[in-house]
Structures are given as C-alpha cells and as structure tokens.
Amino acid sequence: MTFEPTVTIRVLHAHTDAMGIVYHGAILPWLEHARVEYMRARGLVYADLERAGLGLPVTELFVRYRAPGRHDDRVRVACRAERDGRARLRFEYRVEIEARAGRPVRILMAEATTRHACVRLSDGRPVRLPEALGAAIGSC
Amino acid sequence: MTFEPTVTIRVLHAHTDAMGIVYHGAILPWLEHARVEYMRARGLVYADLERAGLGLPVTELFVRYRAPGRHDDRVRVACRAERDGRARLRFEYRVEIEARAGRPVRILMAEATTRHACVRLSDGRPVRLPEALGAAIGSC
Amino acid sequence: MTFEPTVTIRVLHAHTDAMGIVYHGAILPWLEHARVEYMRARGLVYADLERAGLGLPVTELFVRYRAPGRHDDRVRVACRAERDGRARLRFEYRVEIEARAGRPVRILMAEATTRHACVRLSDGRPVRLPEALGAAIGSC
Amino acid sequence: MTFEPTVTIRVLHAHTDAMGIVYHGAILPWLEHARVEYMRARGLVYADLERAGLGLPVTELFVRYRAPGRHDDRVRVACRAERDGRARLRFEYRVEIEARAGRPVRILMAEATTRHACVRLSDGRPVRLPEALGAAIGSC
Numbered sequence: 230m231t232f233e234p235t236v237t238i239r240v241l242h243a244h245t246d247a248m249g250i251v252y253h254g255a256i257l258p259w260l261e262h263a264r265v266e267y268m269r270a271r272g273l274v275y276a277d278l279e280r281a282g283l284g285l286p287v288t289e290l291f292v293r294y295r296a297p298g299r300h301d302d303r304v305r306v307a308c309r310a311e312r313d314g315r316a317r318l319r320f321e322y323r324v325e326i327e328a329r330a331g332r333p334v335r336i337l338m339a340e341a342t343t344r345h346a347c348v349r350l351s352d353g354r355p356v357r358l359p360e361a362l363g364a365a366i367g368s369c
Numbered sequence: 370m371t372f373e374p375t376v377t378i379r380v381l382h383a384h385t386d387a388m389g390i391v392y393h394g395a396i397l398p399w400l401e402h403a404r405v406e407y408m409r410a411r412g413l414v415y416a417d418l419e420r421a422g423l424g425l426p427v428t429e430l431f432v433r434y435r436a437p438g439r440h441d442d443r444v445r446v447a448c449r450a451e452r453d454g455r456a457r458l459r460f461e462y463r464v465e466i467e468a469r470a471g472r473p474v475r476i477l478m479a480e481a482t483t484r485h486a487c488v489r490l491s492d493g494r495p496v497r498l499p500e501a502l503g504a505a506i507g508s509c
Numbered sequence: 510m511t512f513e514p515t516v517t518i519r520v521l522h523a524h525t526d527a528m529g530i531v532y533h534g535a536i537l538p539w540l541e542h543a544r545v546e547y548m549r550a551r552g553l554v555y556a557d558l559e560r561a562g563l564g565l566p567v568t569e570l571f572v573r574y575r576a577p578g579r580h581d582d583r584v585r586v587a588c589r590a591e592r593d594g595r596a597r598l599r600f601e602y603r604v605e606i607e608a609r610a611g612r613p614v615r616i617l618m619a620e621a622t623t624r625h626a627c628v629r630l631s632d633g634r635p636v637r638l639p640e641a642l643g644a645a646i647g648s649c
Numbered sequence: 650m651t652f653e654p655t656v657t658i659r660v661l662h663a664h665t666d667a668m669g670i671v672y673h674g675a676i677l678p679w680l681e682h683a684r685v686e687y688m689r690a691r692g693l694v695y696a697d698l699e700r701a702g703l704g705l706p707v708t709e710l711f712v713r714y715r716a717p718g719r720h721d722d723r724v725r726v727a728c729r730a731e732r733d734g735r736a737r738l739r740f741e742y743r744v745e746i747e748a749r750a751g752r753p754v755r756i757l758m759a760e761a762t763t764r765h766a767c768v769r770l771s772d773g774r775p776v777r778l779p780e781a782l783g784a785a786i787g788s789c
Contacts, residue, residue, distance in 0.1 A: 241542055534663060
C-alpha cells in the first residue's frame with residue numbers, strides 16, 4: 230500500500246496567515262480533496278455514496294506539520310487508505326511542496342491521518358462499509 | 370432605521386493572510402453572524418425558519434473595504450435590515466475596528482450589503498416573507 | 510476583452526453548508542485563484558509583485574449569485590481584467606458549473622467583480638501600476 | 650491543571666457542510682481563539698509575543714470528534730496548557746455543545762490537542778519559551 234499522488238494545490242492568500250505561512254487549518258480541505266480524488270480514481274464517487282444515504286465523517290484527525298508552506302507554493306497531496314474494521318476507514322497523507330518561486334523543490338510540509346466511520350446519514354448510525362468501497366480500498 | 374451593534378469579533382490568524390491583514394473573504398462569516406444575532410435580538414431565530422422549511426440565501430453581496438484589519442484587533446459589526454419587496458430582504462453592515470493593540474480605536478474597516486431571497490428549502494422557489502420575519506424587520 | 514477560462518474547482522464539503530449548497534463566502538478563494546492564474550498566463554507572477562514590495566488588495570467586491578452550487582460539482586471560473594486609472598485594476602468573473610453528478614452541464618452559478626488598488630506593502634500607499642502589470646492586463 | 654472555559658461560539662452556516670453538521674476543519678479557528686483568550690486571561694497577549702519577534706506555530710494537531718455539531722448550536726471551548734520542554738507548549742481542549750435549539754444541553758463535540766514550538770519569526774529557529782509565557786502557563 231503505497232502513497233499515490235492525488236491533487237495539486239496552489240497556495241493562495243486565502244490559505245496563509247499573518248505569520249506569512251500556510252495556516253495550519255488550511256490544509257484540511259486539501260486532505261478532503263485528496264480523499265475524494267483518490268476514491269474517484271478507483272471508480273468510487275463519494276457523492277454517490279451520499280446519494281445512497283451513507284457518509285464517511287471524520288472521527289479522528291492527526292497532523293504533524295514538518296515545514297511551513299508559503300504563498301504561491303505548488304503543493305501535492307499523496308494519499309493511501311485502508312479498512313479499519315467492518316465500518317471504518319483510515320486515510321494517510323503526505324503533503325509535499327513541489328515548487329516554490331517557480332523552481333522545483335521537494336519539501337515535506339505535513340503528514341496526516343484521518344479516520345472515518347461509515348454511517349447512515351439519516352440517523353448517524355455506523356454501518357458496514359459497502360462492498361464497492363471496501364473493494365476499492367482493498368485494491369490499493 | 371439606524372445601525373445597531375450585533376457581534377464582536379477577535380481577529381485571529383485564521384482571518385489574516387500573508388499580507389499581514391484580514392483576508393477580504395474572512396469577513397463574510399462575520400456578516401452572517403451579525404445577521405443571525407440581529408434577528409435573534411428581535412425574537413426571530415433564523416434556525417427556526419429553516420426548521421419550518423424556509424431559507425434566506427444570499428443573492429447579492431457588496432463590500433467596500435475601507436481600512437485593513439490586523440491580527441488581534443477587536444472588531445464590531447453593526448447592522449440594519451429592511452424588506453425589499455414581497456420575498457426579499459436587504460441587510461447593511463458597518464464593520465468597525467474598536468480596539469487595536471489593547472487600545473480603543475474607531476476605524477471603519479468595511480461597509481457591506483447583502484440581499485436575500487426567502488425560499489422554500491425543498492425546491493428553492495421564492496416565497497413571501499413570513500409575517501414574523503417581516504414584522505421583526507419592520508420594527509427596526 | 511473576453512472572458513478566459515482560468516481554474517477548475519471541485520466542490521468539496523469544505524465549500525458547502527447545512528442548506529446543502531455552496532456557502533456564499535466559499536467562492537472568494539476561487540476568484541483569488543482565478544486572478545493569479547489569469548496573470549500567470551500573461552507572464553505575470555503575482556508573488557513576484559509582492560517580492561518587489563507591491564500588493565493588489567481587494568478594495569471592492571460584488572457578487573451576484575445566480576444558481577446554487579452542489580457538493581462534487583465541477584466548477585470553472587472565467588475571468589477578464591482591465592486597468593481602472595493609474596493605480597487600480599478591475600477583475601470580472603463568471604463562475605460556471607460545468608459538471609454535476611458526472612454529467613456535463615452549463616449553469617451560471619455566480620458573476621463577480623473585484624476592484625484592486627496597487628499599494629506599497631510597507632505603508633499601504635497607492636502607487637502607479639507597474640509597467641509589466643499594466644501591459645499584461647492591457648494585452649487581454 | 651484543570652480545563653477552563655475560554656470562548657463561546659455560535660455555529661454558523663459558514664461552519665457547517667452539506668452533511669448538515671459542523672465541518673471537521675471548522676473547529677480549528679475555535680481552538681486558536683480559545684488559546685489566545687486563555688493566554689490573555691493570564692496577562693499574556695499573544696500578539697505582543699509576535700511584536701517581540703516570536704511565534705508559536707502549531708507543530709502537531711490531534712482531534713477526536715465525539716458528536717456532530719449543528720447549525721445554531723452554542724458551543725463552549727475549555728482549554729488547559731502546559732510546558733513541554735524548553736521550547737514547546739501543549740494545549741488541550743474540550744469542545745462542548747451547551748445549547749441546541751435554544752435549550753441547554755451538554756454534549757461533548759470534540760477533544761483536541763495542539764503542540765507548539767516557540768520560534769523566532771525572522772528565521773523560524775526554535776527558542777526558549779520567554780519567562781512570561783512559561784510563568785503564565787506554569788500558573789494554571
């Protein structure tokens with residue numbers, strides 16, 4: 230189970246703060262984006278899961294910030310996933326700066342893990358991971 | 370119809386950007402907060418409106434940025450509202466810095482207007498403003 | 510001066526709200542992203558401008574919301590720009606949904622305008638637009 | 650070292666997502682707000698630290714999400730802090746829903762920890778915690 234590239238992000242002013250670096254909270258939508266594209270690459274459209282009445286809310290989040298990101302950096306998020314029991318998933322991420330000031334670099338900006346429960350959206354109860362999801366994740 | 374104080378905001382790193390000032394988009398949730406507290410002060414809980422199947426989505430937004438906000442500023446949002454036809458509302462806002470570096474100041478940071486349609490959440494169709502809402506706004 | 514495509518956005522949960530649609534404030538970073546890529550396509554790296562001590566803060570913002578965006582929509586932002594006097598710029602944007610539930614659509618989600626002053630970052634004073642910027646914008 | 654109440658948050662549409670609950674990333678600015686007010690209550694203005702050339706960037710983040718927050722909930726963040734070696738701090742948080750639909754409740758929404766390095770802003774190098782900061786934290 231290796232890390233696979235998913236999305237590329239341009240660091241905007243919207244992501245930075247007055248310390249001149251990427252705000253620590255700004256990367257969470259990047260991780261979400263990585264997750265949905267990782268699943269889509271395996272034929273699994275997360276929005277279809279929701280249309281079928283299921284969701285994968287984040288139950289735990291861990292981030293280790295390694296190096297500050299800067300405005301206009303180009304950042305790549307690599308990702309891998311695995312089942313975590315009958316009704317749970319875990320995603321791991323590597324957030325890497327791949328270009329700064331127009332030049333290629335390779336700086337590990339952050340490592341992260343999110344855990345997710347598979348739940349029925351109507352009542353929030355945990356349910357078994359659907360076959361298609363388990364298979365998609367299992368195939369990584 | 371005069372402006373009335375609603376909410377007080379502490380400017381966080383989360384609101385600022387690498388230019389060292391408040392990011393222009395950061396004030397929109399402040400305006401939302403001002404709206405709901407302005408209505409609540411008139412006995413109208415916006416969330417009750419949604420529980421009744423109605424919403425007030427923003428249809429137009431205008432902001433004029435007057436002076437930059439800074440990290441740790443204390444900001445006050447004043448607000449007023451009026452009906453705008455059968456199914457519409459308009460809110461106006463004054464966003465003022467009232468303390469900087471621990472000292473009282475009075476700096477107009479931004480002026481803004483939002484327009485809202487009253488819609489049925491199930492299908493997004495415009496509907497007449499409910500009595501209670503029209504009355505609450507009318508009473509300002 | 511026609512609109513040109515700039516960036517493509519995937520609508521994430523991060524962009525949506527409990528009404529089930531894109532939060533009105535979520536599009537502002539999309540507009541920022543459109544601006545910087547529009548300039549980059551003309552050989553002008555906005556971050557270089559900042560390294561040279563200049564900035565283009567937003568002084569006015571106008572958005573008209575035409576149709577709600579949904580989770581997982583694919584959205585395209587088209588953009589055009591023009592000088593607005595010696596020290597000012599104006600950008601206009603069309604935010605269009607180009608795919609929904611995996612099918613091509615063409616829905617105008619929002620139209621927007623931002624106005625910008627060219628300022629010296631050290632003291633916030635307005636300065637004449639640099640040649641390269643004026644020329645790049647002029648060339649559209 | 651007990652948890653102390655710091656800030657109270659109104660859950661806005663801005664904080665929620667299309668699943669109808671608080672977006673997991675939305676609470677990070679609440680934790681930041683809790684930290685600065687926790688320090689301010691001990692006579693330590695974090696912005697003064699920055700004016701003196703020091704910062705406390707987040708180096709690690711852990712959140713366990715216990716129960717979903719909802720639009721218009723009133724949420725309270727309690728916080729405690731301790732030194733973590735010569736140049737580090739750790740904050741712990743309890744995010745509790747204290748009112749929902751206008752009625753008092755007591756629901757643990759999330760527990761979180763952030764770790765911070767004390768750094769010189771000019772070059773990002775770690776430095777010993779200033780006396781005033783260590784003493785303020787030590788006094789909890």
